[in-house]
Amino acid sequence: MLSKGVLYGVFSDIHSNLEALSVVLDFFADLEVGGYICCGDLVGYGPDPDACLARIRALPNLSIVCGNHDLAVVGRMDADWFNPYARAAALWTRRQLSAEGRAYLESLTARLETPRFTLAHGTPRRPPEEYLLTTRQFLDNIDYVRVWPLFVGHSHMPVCFRRSPSGAVEQLFPEAGQEIAAARGPDGPGPTAFNPGSVGQARDHDPRACCGVYDSSRGTFRVARLEYDVPGVQAKIRRAGLPEYLALRLAYGQ
Numbered sequence: 001m002l003s004k005g006v007l008y009g010v011f012s013d014i015h016s017n018l019e020a021l022s023v024v025l026d027f028f029a030d031l032e033v034g035g036y037i038c039c040g041d042l043v044g045y046g047p048d049p050d051a052c053l054a055r056i057r058a059l060p061n062l063s064i065v066c067g068n069h070d071l072a073v074v075g076r077m078d079a080d081w082f083n084p085y086a087r088a089a090a091l092w093t094r095r096q097l098s099a100e101g102r103a104y105l106e107s108l109t110a111r112l113e114t115p116r117f118t119l120a121h122g123t124p125r126r127p128p129e130e131y132l133l134t135t136r137q138f139l140d141n142i143d144y145v146r147v148w149p150l151f152v153g154h155s156h157m158p159v160c161f162r163r164s165p166s167g168a169v170e171q172l173f174p175e176a177g178q179e180i181a182a183a184r185g186p187d188g189p190g191p192t193a194f195n196p197g198s199v200g201q202a203r204d205h206d207p208r209a210c211c212g213v214y215d216s217s218r219g220t221f222r223v224a225r226l227e228y229d230v231p232g233v234q235a236k237i238r239r240a241g242l243p244e245y246l247a248l249r250l251a252y253g254q
């Protein structure tokens with residue numbers, strides 16, 4: 001039986017979707033995870049920024065980084081390069097956010113190293129901006145990491161990269177429930193990146209909330225998909241006056 005403290009709930013790209021976040025946190029609670037890893041983009045797009053921040057801030061043993069949307073909302077990154085929907089949501093969120101929520105987002109860094117793993121929203125090389133999408137990018141980022149595995153978000157796609165001791169690099173697209181082991185290093189996990197997909201705005205044509213579970217005692221990771229109340233969130237988006245497209249896309253997972 002696993003003891004507490006070795007199972008981590010891994011989640012990213014919540015995007016102010018409280019219904020999806022609640023389902024994911026309930027799932028982690030049922031597993032009795034001992035810690036949490038959050039790869040950023042807590043807000044933006046969705047209708048419940050402060051409520052999501054309150055839930056996340058209350059988590060024990062939380063390792064967390066901010067994403068590009070979090071930075072744009074608090075004015076630490078220019079929202080002008082966002083598409084019109086993302087920019088409209090960032091500006092709406094900026095107006096809604098409490099002083100407490102804003103201060104919390106301002107306290108976060110986009111890259112974090114802990115004794116057991118490293119987190120970056122996008123990549124360790126360019127944490128808020130670069131998407132980790134290819135094996136070439138993974139190789140180019142390896143020298144920026146000292147503690148493996150690396151957890152990332154940003155692409156909203158559940159994916160894993162790993163380099164074997166022989167130098168071969170794999171890109172894996174995990175099915176829900178499929179367990180993937182980190183590459184072996186001399187003293188523990190070797191070069192491996194895990195992306196848990198997106199809690200609040202899936203983009204892989206599966207509208208369910210996506211998250212991951214990392215077992216640090218075995219160096220394994222698995223993805224979970226969870227149903228949540230999509231119509232309820234769509235109704236909130238419309239009531240808030242956010243762009244209609246942000247409601248529609250949730251139903252299609254894109």
Ligand SMILES: [Fe+2]
Binds near residue numbers: 041069156
């Ligand atoms: Fe995101």
